[in-house]
Amino acid sequence: MATAQSQVEESKRGLVVKIGVAVLAILGAGYFAFLRGNPENEQLDTPESAAPYACRSCGHGMLVTPAEFDRLLQQGAMGADGAERGRSALRCPKCQKMAIRRGVRCPKDGQIFLPVKDGKTVLCPQCKWRPPENY
Numbered sequence: 001m002a003t004a005q006s007q008v009e010e011s012k013r014g015l016v017v018k019i020g021v022a023v024l025a026i027l028g029a030g031y032f033a034f035l036r037g038n039p040e041n042e043q044l045d046t047p048e049s050a051a052p053y054a055c056r057s058c059g060h061g062m063l064v065t066p067a068e069f070d071r072l073l074q075q076g077a078m079g080a081d082g083a084e085r086g087r088s089a090l091r092c093p094k095c096q097k098m099a100i101r102r103g104v105r106c107p108k109d110g111q112i113f114l115p116v117k118d119g120k121t122v123l124c125p126q127c128k129w130r131p132p133e134n135y
């Protein structure tokens with residue numbers, strides 16, 4: 001009796017260990033995917049990886065790749081007012097104001113602009129394309 005009882009206990013413990021190993025394996029895979037994915041993203045310097053940014057002051061639009069963004073940060077082109085509402089700000093190459101914000105790029109004509117002004121959605125200045133609400 002005592003032997004059978006301890007065998008049951010033994011197999012239960014084995015199952016718990018197996019589940020533990022499986023959970024660790026899943027967590028480990030996710031962790032490594034995260035580690036591998038991040039540095040690659042930061043070094044991207046291809047036209048496809050570029051994101052649209054536009055000046056809130058003069059309307060100047062430009063595409064910035066993640067690598068370019070890093071370079072601008074190192075050059076000190078990041079403004080103190082970048083902390084405003086948790087968003088980053090870059091210096092505008094045209095008007096020199098710290099007013100560059102993440103913008104949108106019109107899929108029809110490539111116009112880069114800020115999709116929201118004074119809480120209202122801004123349409124593309126060229127073709128009146130409406131940016132998605134979640135920007």
Ligand SMILES: [Zn+2]
Binds near residue numbers: 059092094095
């Ligand atoms: Zn500007």
Ligand SMILES: [Zn+2]
Binds near residue numbers: 111125129
């Ligand atoms: Zn447009």
